[in-house]
Amino acid sequence: MEIVMAFVIGxxxxxxxxxxxxxxxxxxxxGTGLLSHGVHLLVLTMGxxxxxxxxxxxxxxxxxxxxxxxxxALILTAIVIAFGVTAFILVVAYRxxxxxxxxxxTHMKGSDSDE
Amino acid sequence: xxLVLAIFIPLIVAIVVPxxxxxxxxxxxxxxxxxxxxxxxxxxxxxxxxxxxxxxxSDTLHWVESLQLSFISYIDGLSLLFSLLITGIGTLxxxxxxxxxxxxxxxxxxxxxxxxxxxxxxxxxxxxxxVITLYLFWELTSISSFLLIAYWFHKDASxxxxxxxxxxxxxxxxxMLGGFVLLxxxxxxxxxxxxxxxxPVLFEHDYFTWALILVLFGAFTKxxxxxxxxxxxxxxxxxxxxxxxxxxxxxxxxxxxxxxxxTPIFAASELWIWLVTATGLLTLVWCSFFALKQTDLKGILAxxxxxxxxxxxxxLGAGAMAYHVEGAAETVFKxxxxxxxxxxxxxxxxxxxxxxxxxxxxxETGTRDIKKLGGLMSLMPLxxxxxxxxxxxxxxxxxxxxxLSKEMFLTAMLSITEFGFFHFDTWGVLFPIIAWVxxxxxxxxxxxxxxxxxxxxxxxxxxxxxxxxxxxxxxxxPIILAVLVVTIFFIPNIxxxxxxxxxxxxxQPFLYSTTADIDVHISAWHGFNTELLMTLGIFVVGFVVxxxxxxxxxxxxxxxxxxxxxxxxxxxxxxxxxNRLSNMYMGKSNQTxxxxxLGSFVVLVLGTLxxxxxxxxxxxxxxxxxxxxxxxxxxxxxxTLITIFTKSRLTSIIGLGVVGYTVALFFVIFxxxxxxxxxxxxxxxxxxxxxxxxxxxPKNSRKENRMRFQVNRFIISLAVGATVTIVAIxxxxxxxxxxxxxxxxxxxxxxxxxxxxxxxxxxxxxxFDTLFEIAxxxxxxxxxxxxxxxxxxxxxxxxxxxxxx
Numbered sequence: 001m002e003i004v005m006a007f008v009i010g011x012x013x014x015x016x017x018x019x020x021x022x023x024x025x026x027x028x029x030x031g032t033g034l035l036s037h038g039v040h041l042l043v044l045t046m047g048x049x050x051x052x053x054x055x056x057x058x059x060x061x062x063x064x065x066x067x068x069x070x071x072x073a074l075i076l077t078a079i080v081i082a083f084g085v086t087a088f089i090l091v092v093a094y095r096x097x098x099x100x101x102x103x104x105x106t107h108m109k110g111s112d113s114d115e
Numbered sequence: 116x117x118l119v120l121a122i123f124i125p126l127i128v129a130i131v132v133p134x135x136x137x138x139x140x141x142x143x144x145x146x147x148x149x150x151x152x153x154x155x156x157x158x159x160x161x162x163x164x165x166x167x168x169x170x171x172x173s174d175t176l177h178w179v180e181s182l183q184l185s186f187i188s189y190i191d192g193l194s195l196l197f198s199l200l201i202t203g204i205g206t207l208x209x210x211x212x213x214x215x216x217x218x219x220x221x222x223x224x225x226x227x228x229x230x231x232x233x234x235x236x237x238x239x240x241x242x243x244x245x246v247i248t249l250y251l252f253w254e255l256t257s258i259s260s261f262l263l264i265a266y267w268f269h270k271d272a273s274x275x276x277x278x279x280x281x282x283x284x285x286x287x288x289x290x291m292l293g294g295f296v297l298l299x300x301x302x303x304x305x306x307x308x309x310x311x312x313x314x315p316v317l318f319e320h321d322y323f324t325w326a327l328i329l330v331l332f333g334a335f336t337k338x339x340x341x342x343x344x345x346x347x348x349x350x351x352x353x354x355x356x357x358x359x360x361x362x363x364x365x366x367x368x369x370x371x372x373x374x375x376x377x378t379p380i381f382a383a384s385e386l387w388i389w390l391v392t393a394t395g396l397l398t399l400v401w402c403s404f405f406a407l408k409q410t411d412l413k414g415i416l417a418x419x420x421x422x423x424x425x426x427x428x429x430x431l432g433a434g435a436m437a438y439h440v441e442g443a444a445e446t447v448f449k450x451x452x453x454x455x456x457x458x459x460x461x462x463x464x465x466x467x468x469x470x471x472x473x474x475x476x477x478x479e480t481g482t483r484d485i486k487k488l489g490g491l492m493s494l495m496p497l498x499x500x501x502x503x504x505x506x507x508x509x510x511x512x513x514x515x516x517x518x519l520s521k522e523m524f525l526t527a528m529l530s531i532t533e534f535g536f537f538h539f540d541t542w543g544v545l546f547p548i549i550a551w552v553x554x555x556x557x558x559x560x561x562x563x564x565x566x567x568x569x570x571x572x573x574x575x576x577x578x579x580x581x582x583x584x585x586x587x588x589x590x591x592x593p594i595i596l597a598v599l600v601v602t603i604f605f606i607p608n609i610x611x612x613x614x615x616x617x618x619x620x621x622x623q624p625f626l627y628s629t630t631a632d633i634d635v636h637i638s639a640w641h642g643f644n645t646e647l648l649m650t651l652g653i654f655v656v657g658f659v660v661x662x663x664x665x666x667x668x669x670x671x672x673x674x675x676x677x678x679x680x681x682x683x684x685x686x687x688x689x690x691x692x693x694n695r696l697s698n699m700y701m702g703k704s705n706q707t708x709x710x711x712x713l714g715s716f717v718v719l720v721l722g723t724l725x726x727x728x729x730x731x732x733x734x735x736x737x738x739x740x741x742x743x744x745x746x747x748x749x750x751x752x753x754x755t756l757i758t759i760f761t762k763s764r765l766t767s768i769i770g771l772g773v774v775g776y777t778v779a780l781f782f783v784i785f786x787x788x789x790x791x792x793x794x795x796x797x798x799x800x801x802x803x804x805x806x807x808x809x810x811x812x813p814k815n816s817r818k819e820n821r822m823r824f825q826v827n828r829f830i831i832s833l834a835v836g837a838t839v840t841i842v843a844i845x846x847x848x849x850x851x852x853x854x855x856x857x858x859x860x861x862x863x864x865x866x867x868x869x870x871x872x873x874x875x876x877x878x879x880x881x882x883f884d885t886l887f888e889i890a891x892x893x894x895x896x897x898x899x900x901x902x903x904x905x906x907x908x909x910x911x912x913x914x915x916x917x918x919x920x
Contacts, residue, residue: 001738006843008748012774014836015755017713021706021828026764026809030771033801034755037778042839044785046846047854049738054786055860057870063860067786069872070856075790076877077888083797084895090804091899094811101813106704 005045012038025093025103029086036082040075047071118174118188121158122238125151129231136224144223145213152205152234159198166195167613169620173244183305189244192617196456197241197372199614200463204364205234207592211471212356214589215478226266226354233259237365241372245305246295253291253333256366257284263361264353276349279682283346284336291333291373297326298380311379311624318383327381330373331390338370340428341394344402344421345678351413355474358413363420363466371424371459374431375622378452382435382625392432392531396549398425403556407563407664408671412473412483415564416466419509422553423462426524429550430455433527437626448530452622454523456615461508461516461603468596469505469564472498475589476568481579490573495584497594499569504597510561511554511653516603525550525646551649558657563664710831717834724845733848743784751777762821764809772802789873 012034019031051067097103128151136144162172172190190198209230216223236259239252258281265277301320302310310317317323334340339347350362361367374391381387399422406418434452475498476491477483492499508515511522528550532543575581603610620627700711724730754773761767775798782791859872859880869875877885 001740001744002847003734003737003844004740004744004748006840006847008751009843010836010838010840011752012755012836013839014832015759017835018759018828018832019822021709021825021832022822023704023706024764024822026805026812027767027822029808030758030767030805033771034758034774037774038839040790041778041781042843044781044787044790045843048736049785050736051786054788055872056788057864057872063857066860066872068854068856069859069876070854072787072790072873073876073881073884075787076793076873077884079790079793079797080888081891083801084892086801087804088895088898090808091902094808095902097808097811097813103812105706109704 001049002045005041005049009038009042009045012041023104023106025096025105028105029089029093032089033086036078036086040078040082043071043075043078117176118172118190118242119176119186121155122186122188122242123235124155125231125238126235129228129235132227132231133224136227143213143218144227145209145216148227148231149206149209149213151231152202152209155238156199156202156206159195159202162190162195163199163613166190166192166617169617178248184247185245186239186248187244187306188242189308190242191621192614192619193372193375193621194241196460196614196618197368198238200368200460201234201237201241201365204360204463204467204596205230207467207595208356208360211359211474211589211592212354214586215356215474216354226263229259229262229266230357230360233263233361233366237369240369244307246299246307246310247305249307250288250292250295253337253369254285254288256337256369257281257288260284260350260361260366263357264350266354266357267352270352272349273352276346276352280346280350282686283343287333287336287343290329294326294329294331294333297322297329301326307376314380314383317380323384324386327384327387328390330377330381331387334370334373335394336370337373338367338424338428339421340370340398340425342678344398345682347421348409348414348417351411351417355413355470355477358416359467359470359474362417363470364463367420367424368427368459368463371427371431371455374428375452375455375618378431378435378622379624382438388432388435390432391435392429392546395425395428395430395432396546396553398422399429400425400549400553400556403553403560405671406560407556407660407668410485412476412485412488412564412568413470415485415560416469416473419557419560419564420462420466422557423458423466423509426553427455427458427462429546430458430524430527431622433531434622436531437623448527449619449623449626450523450530451527452619453611453615454520454527456618456622457523457607457611458517458520460610460614461520461600464596464599464603465505465508465515465517468501468593468600469509471589471593471596472502472505475585475593478589479580479583479585482577485567487574487577488568489571490569492569494573495569497584497590499565501590501593501597502565502569504600505593506561506565508600510558510657511650514601514604516600516607519604519607521554522646522650525554525649529645547649551653554649554653555657555660558653559660559664562657562661566661706828710827713831713835717831717838720838720842724842729849730841730845731848732844736850737847741784747777747780747784751781759822764812765806768802768805768809771805772798775801787873789871 016031016033016035016038019027019034022028022031047068047070049067052065053061053067055066055069055072093103096108100108102108128148132144132148135147139147166172172188174188176186176188178184178186209227212226212230216226233256236252236255240249240256243249243252261277261281264280265273267273298310298317299305301317301322302313304310317326336343347362347367351358353362378387402418402422402425406415406422409415409418430451432451433448434455437448437451440448473483475495476488479495480488480491482488504515508517511517511520525547528547531546751774754770754777756770758767758770758774761770775794779791779794779798782788782794859876863869863872863875867875867879869879
């Protein structure tokens, strides 16, 4: 399963990279969204996908059956941080639209007189 | 008085000079400064007798003891001679500058601060026994010389000349530092004396040739030798006292000093002898030839200085040959180092006076152009006399000291043919011929200099000022130097005893142990021999060259000015070339930079993985593939494809939402309930934000286009995806250690009292992460609030009414 997931994650990275190389600001941010999904899945996969039960103490579940809790904690932190950053970037993009009247990054070039 | 302190005295006095300038407006600041070189000169004269008896003096001032870094002042014959030149001519130059620079029009405090700085630096160079502090003072001479050349900084030519000299001398200085570092590694000491003591060991070392070449770079750039002479003619934009002091008597001799000081170490090498001798001779002949082309008086003197320095340099090279010969031939090469020092003294006297005379002419007539001058003999008789003495000495005419050193030079060059080593027995024939040709041109330009300035027809209408004799104060310094020029001719052997022989011991310690061993006697008349015939030939042919000058001088213009052209070309090329280079890869769009970054990511990661043999494929520890997994993967792939290939950005956002929810489903089937919850909520909010952003897209860019397919983007993306996959598989296939999660699983209830292991990790085991993740969210919130609320106009003031609704 991990090998299959490695290909899926690779595919997500490829799609994310492709979008981030676009000229449209919105597509670039969508690319970063895909990228963070890829990273979260990568962390989960590298922790091992063999668990049979969620990492919550319950009757009749042995410790060896739990899924690894550490990658999950790491991903939870990563999700929140990625969300904070994405929200901020989206608002920056929104402000950029308002001030610059464009969403094409090729038009977002400063000149020396803009100092 | 501590010798190290003596070096720093000018620098210390320099601190108070601006106050003196501001406080005593009606007194020329130079009068205060004059005391410094004069005191030091008298101080150093007190050493003459004792140094002539073979004593040496040394004082140490520790600087950074743990790095063995100290200022060591070492006085022997060579450094004393240079110190006397620096302070003596320094005194005369300061005196001259008092009358040359106008108290009311010039920024005198700047001038004297730079000059005193230079004096300290120069004393430091010649007295340092520590290679690193020698380098320190060396660079200080470069910097102060740079400041002095650009003293009239409002003139373009001054700034150009200053920059050029800075570039060239600092280039050489840095290479020299490399040579010094190699030397100190080889000898395991920074002291020059200790390095000299172990010279035979150093010769065997692998670094020896490198150290030799690098040190020579420093010496040649500073002394304007070989191809590096080009900065000196441009440095003539400096005020004349500076030209007289730095660019004839002191700084340009720092390279000579360096070669002389390091001769005991490097003389064993064939390369050293060849490089020093040949470069010196070529510079001598080349620049004496081009001196005749110049029409600016200072230009003639600049080329003359360079060529005379070449003469001294070639003599030092010949002096190094004494290391290799024994017996009868040895006596001949003893001459060379002796003659080098003798000519060094002579050159300092006559060239200093000539520069001062040029300054006087410039000052009193308003021009230095030789085409406008002429017939000043009757108007400026004193200046004419001094100029005549200087020029004839430079030309090597009897009754002036230049004659004696030129005779010795010819003797040394003739003897090179007898030198049996290093191919000098075949090529050596060229040396006296080149020397003779150079002397002919020297004779010619010396006549050209005097005759075109003082003889001929007076042209008052050409001159900006009415010409008249200079004030006596201005003439004092050149007259003193001219008197020296004549005096030295009559008492050469006294000069030899007190100044030259102690210096020769420093240059050739392998030949002599005391001054009494040096049995060179200078005589003005040494019988009918080859040298005398050569001298007569120089006078005759030189006179013919001078008389026919007007007939062939215009041919000079047809000659390419190669070296300056090369320098300018190099500067332009490096400037424009670097510009073009950075324009080539910079100033592009974000996408281009992203391509660079991703490309190097792929190359570096894959390269490391495969060169280090990191790739492995194993399915031992993997979980089985289930039916649901395949279904969810299919949904995720479809969602991603929609995101990429859809025409509409709205659909693209929905596609991203699909991917996000699928990821949440993954979290469900992989037993991560907390992740699934968070992912669902956050994906929902994110998509809402994306939609908000989409809704506010500017109207003119609302046009929906499919993303244009570009091959390079696709290839890079494919490579990035493949890299991540390969790294993931490689990491999965070679797990080395079990997880530490067993500890969490076992202790989550007993130690932390919780049941949800993920939550306990977040708030208990690793609570710090959570604290700062909260901080990140807080900052993002504040940032967003600030972005939306705070509207500043271009000047940074808050706008009262937001233009945008």
